[in-house]
Amino acid sequence: MKLNLRIWRQDGPEDKGRLVAYRVDDADEDMSFLELIDVLNEKLILDGEEPVAFDHDCREGICGACSMVINGEPHGPQKATTTCQLHLRHFRDGETITVEPFRAAAFPVVKDLVVDRTAFDRIIASGGYISAPTGAAPEAHSTPVPKPNADRAFTAAACIGCGACVAACPNGSASLFLGAKITHLGELPQGQPERSDRVIRMVKTHDAEGFGGCTNTGECAVACPKEIPLDVISQLNRDYLAATTHRR
């Protein structure tokens, strides 16, 4: 199949950037979207042009590296699908596709489609863990976890940290990402001792990193490739309220 691409090119953080038109004539409907860019890049290299820089690694939908907006939607039009798992059979022959980086104040563009998401790491570093020194853990069966809690914890823990929620949000909020971690650890008995401190510290970092506030537009959950449910944000708000009103 033949596809027309309009791809965002930006040499570096200081460059203004622009959309550049390309054409790929030998695309195949079994290709993934990233393989389409591979094909384009091979051609660009041989033509003496710089290939399009983009983040990718596992190409099986779990590492969270790929970060592009396709026709206005993070990870493209297919529900619950990362870009690396998006196949061309979902596009029409001859279609024009616009490809841009994730856009958010807290995710500066590094080059072309590559953005800097280290703000997510700093949010986790500020409290998104359970302090469990190695080698001193109690026997695993000594703390039963009710299955519904374990299941909900897992559903929230499935977040891959890709940042699509931020890119989709009109406010550039990372509340879905933050809520997912708060819910994951908050559902487990092991997460209780640090629960209040965790939410206060993580929210503080979230705001300091330049992510916006949540106004419940729900775009984040629609864009999320792992279908993290919106109720993790309600959980985040409940935990935050409880932590700030019942300070020890």
Add this chain to the structure above:
Amino acid sequence: MGSYSDFIVGSPLVDTAAPDGPIETRWERRRFGVKLVNPANKRKMKIIVVGTGLAGGSAAATLAELGYQVSSFCYQDSPRRAHSIAAQGGINAAKNYRGDGDSIHRLFYDTVKGGDFRSRESNVHRLAEISVQIIDQCVAQGVPFAREYGGLLDTRSFGGAQVSRTFYARGQTGQQLLLGAYQALERQIDAGNVTMYSRHEMLELIMVDGRARGIVARDLVTGETRSHLADAVVLASGGYGNVFYLSTNAKGCNVTASWRAHRKGALFANPCYTQIHPTCIPVSGDHQSKLTLMSESLRNDGRVWVPQKAGDTRAPADIPEAERDYFLERQYPAFGNLVPRDIASRAAKNVCDAGRGVGPTGLGVYLDFADAISRLGRPAVAAKYGNLFQMYQRITGEDPYEVPMRIYPAVHYTMGGLWVDYDLQSSIPGLFVVGEANFSDHGANRLGASALMQGLADGYFVLPNTIGDYLARGVEPVAADAPEVREAEAAVAGRVEKLLSIDGDRTVDSFHRELGHLMWDHCGMERTAEGLRKALDRIPELRREFWQSVKVPGAAATLNQSLEKAGRVADFLELAELMCLDALHREESCGGHFRAESQTEDGEAARRDDEFSYVAAWEFTGQGSAPVLHKEDLHFEYVTPSQRSYK
């Protein structure tokens, strides 16, 4: 200078630092025997950890928690993206929660046998012992393992085992374990005990006075190359399966860190031991950039079959039961669809070679859930495997609830790697190697759900105990401008410059693809002396062509993904040669390594224990020149080598 298909036999490796005596007490005694570092001194000691997967992430977090100053490096934008994240199925542990006869000794036994008697008993026993602690540790960190309704942990069974000892978190166990290690690492970063260098790639090992003292790393965003010095260096940089171009590895996984260390003197052990995973989605076309694995746990409920007649192109539903061949159940009745990976992979290859393969390319077999769906109901199957089914459908456009999945073996994991002793120290003092990057625990074939176990055992429990023994003996400071440091920096700069200046007419990927084809054809699931010799003739030519006609656009002082790839492929072009030589010299079939010349009458792998019961550890002598083979003899006191049978 000898040609590369020759090699020189060097001195044997006799000291592996493992204690002798009763195997159950060896690890405990070794731990007691190591010298300890005073807490005040730990604060002054610096350790570099390269790689942030299960082994590297857990090692960096634990070493920092012990009080060392740690610098952690990964090429991804965040340590959370290391490829351990993609492991689906589970992690083994000898907890015996099911009361089905499991024990530390049985896990030890299964692992030694599953590795086709090419691993070390001492190491494997330690791994089985520690497996129990790993589950406790991960549960304490909040890893959401699957639970029973009573709140206790659930388990399932996996290939190569008759007991249910695999702990899992839906089909995303690797992700959850990695997030546990990553969160522990981030906690130490926040505490100031770890300095994180993401988007950095190690390009050279710095050695001073015969010891590993640091690395040269390139900042992948600015292109700046800088030296980082330390008292010890830990490589946790993963496996090298990407030498085959198509594999289940992440696109960025590479051999550079290990290969640079090998060129500086670290022995490379059993490079030809590649695991071929039986359940991957078949290749669909030339555009393909990687292969996707479907968890082996699917073999618990999926039945593998092909049509009995060659060239049968009917839709699977139109092939009646009597005309199907459930070949694993037929050939291996005791284990059925759960035979180990090497056996299942070769059986699938054999039926496809006989013309009975399915799908457009004929390189595929069915993995059918129809029986499971009618027995358990669709919701129960969806609860167990839903995300895997969804992933399959996304990639192939077919619904596995309605039609059987098509699967084919693919390159998955490399059991070979840098040689390490019992303390996980390489042949270079001060260079430690953990996880898939070392060679030690899986022998010639890895059992399912053992990779996650080994990565975490090394990182959380083994290395933090053994590295102190080296550090406690004292390490002299190195000046930042020492000649060895300058030399390593110059080597990196020269290489980068050279790659950018060739400006030929072939892309890096075209070389990588060609090398991959060559390796899959001649050094893949089945190998012959003739094929390996062909590959050994072609690889040096291909390498010459690469250095003459590769085209790497762009500049050094910027994010340049073509340059990154070029450096990695250059190293694969050297490693590939060593892999083929290792495969050629090992004239036996063993685990994932099947030599067509060495098979039993019924086509099973025939080991030749009298001649080949050793680890082959290779010493580098220069590009294209005959390497030196150091043999480490393997001794079996607790599990007697026997023909593996799963019938």
